[in-house]
Amino acid sequence: MKVRNTNRNSEDKVELQMTPMIDIVFQLLVFFIMTFKIVTPEGDFNIKMPRDAPSQEMPQDMLVPIVIALKADGEGELTHAVMDDVRISGETTQDIFAQMRQRVRAQVPDAGGPGSAPSEQEVEFDCDFDLKFKYVIDAITAVSGYVDENNQVKKIIEKIKFSRKKEPNS
Amino acid sequence: MRLENKKKGGMAEGDMTPMIDMVFQLIAFFMVLVNFTDAEQNKLIKLPSSELAKPADTPLEKPITLQVTDKGMVLYRGRQVEPVDAEGQLGSVLDTEVSVMQGRGEDHTEATIVIRADGSTKMGVVQKIVGLCQEKGFEKFVFRAKQDTKKG
Numbered sequence: 001m002k003v004r005n006t007n008r009n010s011e012d013k014v015e016l017q018m019t020p021m022i023d024i025v026f027q028l029l030v031f032f033i034m035t036f037k038i039v040t041p042e043g044d045f046n047i048k049m050p051r052d053a054p055s056q057e058m059p060q061d062m063l064v065p066i067v068i069a070l071k072a073d074g075e076g077e078l079t080h081a082v083m084d085d086v087r088i089s090g091e092t093t094q095d096i097f098a099q100m101r102q103r104v105r106a107q108v109p110d111a112g113g114p115g116s117a118p119s120e121q122e123v124e125f126d127c128d129f130d131l132k133f134k135y136v137i138d139a140i141t142a143v144s145g146y147v148d149e150n151n152q153v154k155k156i157i158e159k160i161k162f163s164r165k166k167e168p169n170s
Numbered sequence: 171m172r173l174e175n176k177k178k179g180g181m182a183e184g185d186m187t188p189m190i191d192m193v194f195q196l197i198a199f200f201m202v203l204v205n206f207t208d209a210e211q212n213k214l215i216k217l218p219s220s221e222l223a224k225p226a227d228t229p230l231e232k233p234i235t236l237q238v239t240d241k242g243m244v245l246y247r248g249r250q251v252e253p254v255d256a257e258g259q260l261g262s263v264l265d266t267e268v269s270v271m272q273g274r275g276e277d278h279t280e281a282t283i284v285i286r287a288d289g290s291t292k293m294g295v296v297q298k299i300v301g302l303c304q305e306k307g308f309e310k311f312v313f314r315a316k317q318d319t320k321k322g
Contacts, residue, residue, distance in 0.1 A: 018186050036204055041224075042316050043226065043315060043316075043317055044312035045315065127293040127294075128293070130186075131287065133218060133291040134291050136293050136313075137289075145222050146222075147222070
């Protein structure tokens, strides 16, 4: 009887112990799910911020920077922009930035294509103290380049600086 | 006899194969997507988005990330520091950073200050922080924005 029984067992197909493997596999799964975090892609804008005292001898061929003033209301929302003494205003902030880009492109030749050097022209932003940071990023986006119909980024201006700002007396 | 034997020996066992297949799929998926890089991100900060913000091909040289919340609070390495002035906490944090770099024989003017500011932060606050960094001798700055996928 006994002998017969073991014989029968050895005839059965060999069965692996699944439990430890599944234990470990679930452990791994839980670990990876816990450590999983979605990182949104981020990009950087280079800002030229030299020390306060610039060198006295300015090279003669230095281009005069385009000065763009960004004006904010009390809430920090963008109301209008002033570019080279011309007021740019629009229904929406998108309008303002679209006009700003147009004006900049009219003044500055586009870079030939991806990888080619952008213009040497400088832009100086003069922002109101209360202005929200997102409008600054929008403005930098508007002047530094655009995405063309082929989804290629064309650069216009890469040299961006900010005027020093005094804190409002409040 | 035979019947009894069968019942005792074989546990009631479903077919494991599809489940294990799926579980391995899931593990492979999460393994591929997981990244352990401690990208300095903070839930307090909602970065402004920009269509031109493309992830850089090369990592920045010696980045020092300063995160600015909408209230003007500065976070450095997950720690709150008061921005206020050169004598404040941010000033001393930057001083420490400078002396650490000098101790390592590196030039701190080559370090890049990465500003991750919330979209609603006042620009004046950001400029104040930038000004403070300049006082400490930092020269390279980048503003960080999140990539805007929709074309606009």
